[in-house]
Amino acid sequence: MPRCSNRQVVKTTAMTAGCLFAGMGGFCGGLQKAGIQTLWANEKDESAVRTFLANYPKVRVVEKDVRQLSVDKDKLPPVDIFTAGFPCQSFSHAGHKQGFDDERGSLFFEIIRLIREFGERKPKIILLENVPHLAHGDGGKWLQVIIAQIQLAGYWFSKDNLRILKTDQVAGLPQGRERLFMVAASIDAFYCNDFVFPESKLKLRPLTNFVKRGKKARPSDYLSPDNRYYKAIVAQMKMGNPQSIYQLRRYYVREYPVKCPTLTANMGGGGHNVPFIRDRWGIRRLTVEECAMLQGFEGFVFPQEVSDNECYRQIGNAVSLPVAEQLAEACLRFYKSESRCLKRVVA
Numbered sequence: 001m002p003r004c005s006n007r008q009v010v011k012t013t014a015m016t017a018g019c020l021f022a023g024m025g026g027f028c029g030g031l032q033k034a035g036i037q038t039l040w041a042n043e044k045d046e047s048a049v050r051t052f053l054a055n056y057p058k059v060r061v062v063e064k065d066v067r068q069l070s071v072d073k074d075k076l077p078p079v080d081i082f083t084a085g086f087p088c089q090s091f092s093h094a095g096h097k098q099g100f101d102d103e104r105g106s107l108f109f110e111i112i113r114l115i116r117e118f119g120e121r122k123p124k125i126i127l128l129e130n131v132p133h134l135a136h137g138d139g140g141k142w143l144q145v146i147i148a149q150i151q152l153a154g155y156w157f158s159k160d161n162l163r164i165l166k167t168d169q170v171a172g173l174p175q176g177r178e179r180l181f182m183v184a185a186s187i188d189a190f191y192c193n194d195f196v197f198p199e200s201k202l203k204l205r206p207l208t209n210f211v212k213r214g215k216k217a218r219p220s221d222y223l224s225p226d227n228r229y230y231k232a233i234v235a236q237m238k239m240g241n242p243q244s245i246y247q248l249r250r251y252y253v254r255e256y257p258v259k260c261p262t263l264t265a266n267m268g269g270g271g272h273n274v275p276f277i278r279d280r281w282g283i284r285r286l287t288v289e290e291c292a293m294l295q296g297f298e299g300f301v302f303p304q305e306v307s308d309n310e311c312y313r314q315i316g317n318a319v320s321l322p323v324a325e326q327l328a329e330a331c332l333r334f335y336k337s338e339s340r341c342l343k344r345v346v347a
């Protein structure tokens with residue numbers, strides 16, 4: 001039995017997509033809401049694939065390491081849009097910043113390889129996601145490499161075609177999350193790249209819409225008073241607003257009154273990485289469902305076989321779904337009518 005019901009509304013356009021590093025499906029969900037059909041997805045993590053398929057049962061998922069993925073052997077049909085939220089650990093400000101020298105960072109080159117494997121039928125638009133530090137790391141060299149590689153693969157792409165989007169501003173979700181998005185346009189399909197990124201447009205929704213303090217969570221969600229951090233968290237909560245969210249940082253407990261902190265994949269590491277709240281039954285972590293909602297995964301299904309830790313990790317890894325939706329709609333506008341750059345009108 002799934003943990004919650006799936007209530008997705010589907011509209012359709014003629015555009016198609018393929019999702020690399022698909023995770024639980026932030027990009028796929030956003031594309032679907034904009035009416036763009038995902039024909040195939042690739043992801044190597046078995047539990048992420050389970051969640052993905054529980055929500056997008058019609059999408060063909062090739063479950064394997066992207067390095068083994070082949071356009072011919074895996075019979076991947078050409079698509080209009082390629083999405084890739086490639087692994088960010090090696091580009092993150094918080095990590096070791098090894099960039100392309102790290103095996104995970106080098107996975108970026110798999111995107112380029114697959115684009116090339118499509119030859120003349122390469123995707124018209126490439127939509128990439130990563131952490132903001134990617135744009136500045138190693139004195140800007142990481143970005144130079146990415147720009148050069150994408151250009152050499154036959155795309156219009158420069159520093160003008162990337163933007164940091166904030167989940168709270170673009171989607172109105174009360175989560176402090178910033179991600180770098182990059183959009184490249186095929187030289188075969190467009191005269192130039194004047195892609196217009198979505199503007200900040202939605203009013204911030206209150207945390208109370210997302211955090212269900214009136215409902216008792218499962219016992220395992222509550223922090224035991226024996227826990228070594230319990231006293232520190234209680235002390236900070238006593239000083240702060242009872243409606244706030246709290247997070248244990250390395251040396252202190254931080255209060256978040258308006259927006260929850262960035263939900264990250266390390267929430268899946270257990271321990272105290274998931275933000276806390278107080279309700280009338282005690283101090284508890286945000287539930288999987290609350291975290292999913294704070295990423296915009298409304299009515300999403302998590303299969304029972306997927307553990308809590310895996311759910312938290314998938315949610316922290318995901319692209320905020322409504323941000324992906326706004327980007328998908330911007331791709332549609334760019335692709336169809338409003339762009340001066342389009343070479344030929346498409347259906």
Ligand SMILES: C[S@@+](CC[C@H](N)C(=O)[O-])C[C@H]1O[C@@H](n2cnc3c(N)ncnc32)[C@H](O)[C@@H]1O
Pocket residue numbers: 020021022023024025026027028042043044045048064065066067084085086087088107317318319
């Ligand atoms: C940042 S998450 C992607 C989020 C996703 N793009 C979305 O739309 O929500 C990165 C994903 O890449 C996957 N991944 C990492 N290394 C991989 C590899 N070698 N092959 C395939 N997938 C990989 C991870 O399991 C993770 O789900």
